[in-house]
Amino acid sequence: MFGWGGRVLRIDLSKRRFIVQSLDPSLAQNYIGGRGFAAKTLWDELPPGVDPLSPLNKLILAVGPLTALPIPNSGKLLVASKSPLTGGYGDGNIGTWLAVHMRRAGIDMMIIEGKAEKPTYLYIENKGDEFRVDFNNAEDLWGLDTFTTEDKLKTMHGSDVGMVLIGPAGERLVRFATIVAQKGRSGGRPGMGAVMGSKNLKAIIMRGQGDVKVADPMLRKMGVDAIVATKSKPNYPFWMRQGTTSTVEWAQEASVLPTYNYTEGQFDDYEKIGGFSVEKNKVMTRSCPQCVMACGHVVKDTENEPAELDYENIAMLGSNLGIGDLAKVAHLNRIADMMGMDTISLGSTLGFAMEASERGLLKEGIEWGDYKRAVEVATDIALQRTELGKLLGKGVRAASMVLGPEATEFAMHVKGLEISAYDCHAAPGMALAFSTSPIGAHHKDAWLISWEVQRGRFDYTREKAEKLVEMQNIRGGLFETIVTCRFPWVEVGLELDWYFRLFRAATGMDMNMETLSTISNRIYTLIRAFWVREYGHWDRAYDTPPQKWFKRPLSRGPLRGAKLDYDGYQRLLNWYYELRGWDERGIPRKETLIRLGLNFVIPQLGSKVNLN
Numbered sequence: 001m002f003g004w005g006g007r008v009l010r011i012d013l014s015k016r017r018f019i020v021q022s023l024d025p026s027l028a029q030n031y032i033g034g035r036g037f038a039a040k041t042l043w044d045e046l047p048p049g050v051d052p053l054s055p056l057n058k059l060i061l062a063v064g065p066l067t068a069l070p071i072p073n074s075g076k077l078l079v080a081s082k083s084p085l086t087g088g089y090g091d092g093n094i095g096t097w098l099a100v101h102m103r104r105a106g107i108d109m110m111i112i113e114g115k116a117e118k119p120t121y122l123y124i125e126n127k128g129d130e131f132r133v134d135f136n137n138a139e140d141l142w143g144l145d146t147f148t149t150e151d152k153l154k155t156m157h158g159s160d161v162g163m164v165l166i167g168p169a170g171e172r173l174v175r176f177a178t179i180v181a182q183k184g185r186s187g188g189r190p191g192m193g194a195v196m197g198s199k200n201l202k203a204i205i206m207r208g209q210g211d212v213k214v215a216d217p218m219l220r221k222m223g224v225d226a227i228v229a230t231k232s233k234p235n236y237p238f239w240m241r242q243g244t245t246s247t248v249e250w251a252q253e254a255s256v257l258p259t260y261n262y263t264e265g266q267f268d269d270y271e272k273i274g275g276f277s278v279e280k281n282k283v284m285t286r287s288c289p290q291c292v293m294a295c296g297h298v299v300k301d302t303e304n305e306p307a308e309l310d311y312e313n314i315a316m317l318g319s320n321l322g323i324g325d326l327a328k329v330a331h332l333n334r335i336a337d338m339m340g341m342d343t344i345s346l347g348s349t350l351g352f353a354m355e356a357s358e359r360g361l362l363k364e365g366i367e368w369g370d371y372k373r374a375v376e377v378a379t380d381i382a383l384q385r386t387e388l389g390k391l392l393g394k395g396v397r398a399a400s401m402v403l404g405p406e407a408t409e410f411a412m413h414v415k416g417l418e419i420s421a422y423d424c425h426a427a428p429g430m431a432l433a434f435s436t437s438p439i440g441a442h443h444k445d446a447w448l449i450s451w452e453v454q455r456g457r458f459d460y461t462r463e464k465a466e467k468l469v470e471m472q473n474i475r476g477g478l479f480e481t482i483v484t485c486r487f488p489w490v491e492v493g494l495e496l497d498w499y500f501r502l503f504r505a506a507t508g509m510d511m512n513m514e515t516l517s518t519i520s521n522r523i524y525t526l527i528r529a530f531w532v533r534e535y536g537h538w539d540r541a542y543d544t545p546p547q548k549w550f551k552r553p554l555s556r557g558p559l560r561g562a563k564l565d566y567d568g569y570q571r572l573l574n575w576y577y578e579l580r581g582w583d584e585r586g587i588p589r590k591e592t593l594i595r596l597g598l599n600f601v602i603p604q605l606g607s608k609v610n611l612n
């Protein structure tokens with residue numbers, strides 16, 4: 001089989017055993033890799049309704065057929081599990097050398113099961129078909145931040161290894177703890193770090209050896225050509241200067257920059273934290289392996305230490321909290337990276353606490369723009385050391401349920417995942433994208449907003465639902481299954497056809513928009529079935545954005561008075577369901593399951609809900 005390594009490495013932490021299994025070729029054919037493998041494995045292997053923090057949950061690490069090949073930005077890894085934050089399917093896409101080493105060793109997927117008796121880290125290596133997995137004692141590392149842990153492990157094992165790890169937040173089961181690599185790459189927003197922590201697993205290290213076999217030897221030349229094409233795009237030089245951080249100025253202009261817990265779409269001090277400010281203060285850039293578009297812009301924080309920034313981090317820890325100072329934002333970002341927490345959820349959680357304090361719902365609260373207190377509370381969350389830290393560490397959905405009905409109106413999440421950094425008072429299509437994302441409110445499956453702003457942001461048209469499905473199929477269906485970075489396509493405009501050609505050269509299999517759409521529909525529908533099975537029921541309310549955007553209009557800026565229209569939104573949702581072949585509740589129809597080859601889902605799903 002070309003393009004895939006053909007091996008699955010299954011590791012049982014409870015029994016301290018491992019086994020190398022053959023990859024089922026039909027899995028490769030029907031689900032490609034990455035998210036496809038994760039969704040199918042979690043459906044097949046998890047007991048329905050399992051507690052995400054119990055040993056019965058599984059952590060999946062999966063590459064895809066284009067991962068680590070000599071093509072633009074290919075050093076990516078998909079991490080997935082049942083999420084302790086949302087209770088549904090969760091995944092993230094992290095840049096790490098571990099992906100490269102997995103490919104060298106011919107491992108397409110690792111499945112981590114059980115729970116180690118004591119804090120443990122895994123060291124994995126191979127010589128051809130011979131694998132070694134050491135279950136090493138990590139008691140000395142438990143409690144250490146991610147930067148120190150990485151340094152120590154590299155001193156012990158050399159720096160030519162691949163490694164992912166967790167920080168104190170993951171160990172203490174903060175529900176939005178992430179998996180971290182290379183001091184600043186963070187993946188698995190819906191609490192994949194907490195799943196690792198629940199398994200007493202501090203780190204996974206791998207030294208893989210071997211070559212990836214591809215169908216067409218011309219792939220190398222094609223990859224070089226794709227790199228040249230990427231670098232010659234007109235937008236490339238500006239991208240290299242500012243990366244995603246230039247989005248701050250764009251979002252301000254478009255009134256979508258989350259400000260004061262998504263109450264407004266513009267922030268007075270946006271220039272101080274914008275792309276030009278980052279460019280001026282930048283000391284270096286950081287990137288994933290095999291990257292030609294480094295997106296991690298590093299500036300010095302308030303302690304003169306380096307911190308890596310992206311747009312999401314700046315908006316969520318800056319404007320959303322009323323903090324208009326780049327070094328302060330950078331420091332909050334560094335805390336998140338060192339502790340192993342997601343910056344988007346951290347920013348949303350702090351913003352929620354600020355609004356709750358303003359409304360008198362929290363006693364020992366935190367005021368808008370209070371940086372010192374934000375640092376304190378962020379650390380309390382990571383270390384789970386105060387009542388407030390413990391409350392917020394469960395995420396805004398759980399915290400709002402404790403604070404009462406008023407709080408649920410400004411808890412900015414969908415399905416329990418805090419919303420990424422786009423205010424949607426005047427962006428119904430983007431609100432739909434957040435609300436139908438397969439992991440909860442993340443932007444990665446469809447960044448509809450720039451298209452929507454140009455196209456007519458106040459419209460509620462079928463075209464928006466169609467565009468959303470098209471985008472999801474490309475971003476979620478292609479990039480999360482071939483497992484490479486989408487930035488060459490999305491940010492500088494490398495034509496999609498490159499990926500189809502590279503896929504063909506790697507695997508010998510054909511791929512075009514039509515085949516992609518079938519595979520993608522299959523994966524989105526399987527993931528929806530997983531959510532329904534785990535929740536035991538389904539309701540359109542789970543696919544609806546927070547009340548604030550419907551009820552509380554923007555009070556400033558050129559779009560003053562704008563808010564979402566509830567009936568208009570429901571129309572968009574109906575069209576979306578129809579396009580996916582799901583019924584009016586958002587549950588896949590029986591005929592859709594059969595058409596997509598998901599017949600195996602019917603018995604379990606049918607035992608939870610009536611299928612139409």
Ligand code: PTT
Pocket residue numbers: 076091092093094095096178184185186187188189190244288295308309310311312313336337340341342343344444479480483484485486487
């Ligand atoms: C992603 C999410 C994002 S999306 C950002 S900024 W972005 C935040 N970054 C964080 C960070 O940094 N530190 C931290 N402690 N938490 C953070 N949380 C947030 O995590 C990321 C890049 C980026 S930067 C983006 S958009 C693209 N995402 C891709 C994707 O999802 N799929 C894909 N095939 N290619 C992508 N390329 C780009 O990769 P999650 P990373 Mg991340 C400091 O993982 O869970 O998806 O959350 O992985 O290696 O950092 O790369 O403006």
